[in-house]
Amino acid sequence: MKALSIKDIALKANVSITTVSFIINGKAKEKSISDAVIKKVQQIIIDSGYKPNQIARSLRTGNSHIIGLIIEDISNSFFSRIARLIEDKAYKKGYKIIYSSTENNVEKAQDLINLFKSRNVDAYIISPIKGIEEDIQLLLNENKPVILFDRNLPELNTNYVGANHFAASYQAIESFIKQGKKNIALVTIDIDVQQIIERYEGYKKALIDYAIPVDEELVLKIPFNQPEVDTIKQIKQLFKAKKIDAVLFATNYLAISGLKVLKQINKKIDEHFAVIGYDDHEAFELHTPSVSTIQQPLEEIAETIIKLILNQLSSKTKLPDQQIIIPAKLILR
Amino acid sequence: MKALSIKDIALKANVSITTVSFIINGKAKEKSISDAVIKKVQQIIIDSGYKPNQIARSLRTGNSHIIGLIIEDISNSFFSRIARLIEDKAYKKGYKIIYSSTENNVEKAQDLINLFKSRNVDAYIISPIKGIEEDIQLLLNENKPVILFDRNLPELNTNYVGANHFAASYQAIESFIKQGKKNIALVTIDIDVQQIIERYEGYKKALIDYAIPVDEELVLKIPFNQPEVDTIKQIKQLFKAKKIDAVLFATNYLAISGLKVLKQINKKIDEHFAVIGYDDHEAFELHTPSVSTIQQPLEEIAETIIKLILNQLSSKTKLPDQQIIIPAKLILR
DNA sequence: TTGAATTACTAAAACGTTTTATTATATTTA
């Protein structure tokens, strides 16, 4: 059973394909199609359940009413929550979202951009990685709206929405210091993306500002995509080797691994040992005791991204690029 | 800057479009194109960075090398993990996945099916809801492979992959009973999908088999999509109103809400009060004490789904439908 | 030496739309 085409509808209604197309696209009035014909065709469309073939439409028009979302890893709750919010908001405006994960793999990211490009997506939302600058530049050359989020690629002239990781990280360390902590560790990852670097810079700056010596041995850089058991080993190692009274984790999954270590070595979070996580996670609030964290305002980020995209899509001229930095919040629990 | 088309390549190589197409699609030998021409054209393609337009390709061939994944809610870690696994495995076989959430909304689910259909996806992986039987039947009529997962729609003749929720739930309750529990509650949701009903049936059957009276007041059915504050209120209410010594939560997010209640009312999980969750969640293991749960073998489910799909896609004839039930595991912590 | 088979390649149709240009008729204007 093949799907109906506009041809079938035209045949049934005894009018031309053109007429049907005008009616489908709401151009009937403008193209002075008579009310009688409009009604007849619409009724036939409803009765037959005809749905235009979007592929053909896309081939002809070059657009798709689809926004492509490229993220690091959909199974990370930060990304899956953002994805869900973006999806909701876009859907209400008549846009569909398709998303896929890069796993921080340059090749896969490029593949995805090409996939989306060859599917005529109207706009791109990308949490980028180093190495895909050229591919994104190609999109910009074709005048496709691109919003980077979570991480910026400063060499590209495009839109960016992200949290102020430097300030958030600074604030977290500052709060440790004000609690009297002196041996403050940072557990982060070893990928070279701006938002991760910022977290490190904030950490360092706070220590320097408060005249606490920076000990690089207190900074643990976990290889990205390493199996969790190894991460746990490394963190355990750090906790054993160094005298530490506070630790900031640079991502939520690192914090989760860290909490597992604490449980295994039976170390408590208390007045002698403080922990702050990054990107909220249900386990943080539920933990005994609850774990403080740096919270990115997901709703606001998603909202801002969609607003930027829709503005660009509805504007005939290229709008000026915007770099929107949204403050992250330190949630002390 | 417009993208290159096959026409441009043909022009550059001074051959016909047909020849280029044959070469791109690896049919050059079969169609007896000379090695010299093949080399020349391939070189031009590489040098120019030409990428075939998938939309046009799709319009012509009717397929897309894309598999559509329709799930309840991408921000639920059960689904986002499954999505990630499916994505990985499909990617290795040259298929891309596009996914979207239904939010248990019939209309949105239908929209998504139509979206995917009009995008010529080659196959569908759906965690379905009541009310979209007809839409799925239409896909089956068009001979598109459809794999239902997580929940079945028994009236449809198609493939299904899911865990044995009845047995898992039975087992959980049985373990409560063997610990001597008598007042066993079930916190579940009020949606009418098979996998949720099974969890309830397993609960009831275990009680009956062990001659424990079934008290419907110990079964709390939370409205789906209700704000979490209300859920927490309802659970708190249940815990206050009834004498309970064990509780099974039918989903991971209900368990999370339940754990929050326990924290709020300062009730401990101990020998007097046992909890089992559903679908693992990082917070369960990290919780003090760790929370037992019913674990679905995500990897195996994803693997099975992809295997079924690929089999169907590579087979010319329609393969017999398969209903694969994979045991879920009770993890006692 | 001729007809058949093989080799090397291509023209054109088809996929299902949108849109431009055009036609034919009816109505308005001067």
Add this chain to the structure above:
DNA sequence: TAAATATAATAAAACGTTTTAGTAATTCAA
């Protein structure tokens, strides 16, 4: 009443591919 305009509709091109049904030249078989 003739010219201009408005109304109502359509034919055909275009989007970028794949694929069918060729053609022409060469090689092979008997």
